[in-house]
Amino acid sequence: MPIEPLLPLFHRLNREHFQGSLAPGGQSLVSLRWSDGRMTRTAGLYRSGPDLCEIVLSRPLLEPLPRQALLSTLCHEMIHAWVDRVLRVREGHGPRFRACMAAINASQSAFEVRIRHSYPLPGAAEGGRQPRWLARCPRCGISRPYRRRVQGLACRPCCEALHGGRWHASCLLAFVPADNLAS
Ligand SMILES: [Zn+2]
Ligand SMILES: [Zn+2]
Secondary structure, three states: OOOOOHHHHHHHHHHHHOOOOOOHHHOOOOEEEEOOOOOOOOOEEEEEEOOEEEEEEOHHHHOOOOHHHHHHHHHHHHHHHHHHHHOOOOOOOOHHHHHHHHHHHHHOOOOOOOOOOOOOOOOOOHHHOOOOEEEEOOOOOOEEEEOOOOOOOEOHHHHHHHOOOOOOHHHEOEEEEHHHHOO
């Protein structure tokens, strides 16, 4: 299944929002990769250590979402990398992170960077509580339980079967409150 290569996106965002500082001389300071299928707690992460500096993006969480979610998540992790590797400051979502995020959000409208970016997977068992929503796919008709309602979520199996694994608007899930379907 094709997944979007991350390096071209990284270089574009780096040029547009970080003045090229994350790839001096064209050489990226950070390595980038898609996660395997198990990374489901967060859509993306940045980590660095003595011999490691990388951004990992979650395949299972981002694949069923529109492209803005990928851009927003990648950009979020790039801000962490910029604060860490360029400014050399240790802060999580601190004042420098927030100022950079605000500037990027003000400068364009293709995506919005947010502090939190966990996107839900289907599953009634999450948190041991009843799902509040059912999301039904208009293509395959299958409903899956969700704890939260998510804008722009598409049916992953249908996107894989019909659109080469890319998000497609024809597979957008329709959310209905689970209570209404109790009978
Ligand atoms: Zn973060
Ligand atoms: Zn479907």
